[in-house]
Amino acid sequence: MLKQLNTNIGRLRLLALLEGLSLIVLVFVAMPVKYIFNDASWVKAIGPVHGVLFLLFVVNTISAGIELRWKFSETTWKVLLACIIPFGTFYVDRKILSRY
Numbered sequence: 001m002l003k004q005l006n007t008n009i010g011r012l013r014l015l016a017l018l019e020g021l022s023l024i025v026l027v028f029v030a031m032p033v034k035y036i037f038n039d040a041s042w043v044k045a046i047g048p049v050h051g052v053l054f055l056l057f058v059v060n061t062i063s064a065g066i067e068l069r070w071k072f073s074e075t076t077w078k079v080l081l082a083c084i085i086p087f088g089t090f091y092v093d094r095k096i097l098s099r100y
Helices: 008-037 041-067 072-082 088-095
Strands: none
Touching (some): 008 041, 008 088, 041 072
8 A cells, every 4th residue: 555655646646635535524524513513523634625625626636647647638637537526536546446
């Protein structure tokens, strides 16, 4: 696993997993706690973490796209779209990123 962190695609796959997991925690834990128990502390803690992971995913997608010479019209836009669609990072990791 540590060997994969030395490559752009390995880091991108890890970020895809972490970004997707942070969204799951935000949507299925933090938001219910906020609205059911009137406690916004979870959202205040998880929200920025998810935001940073989102930005890192976008930056690493562009970096991997440049390094691997992805055509924007074929691959890069799909990977970038995945981080906007809820839980899309899991799909794109399995269908696109696992090939590299």
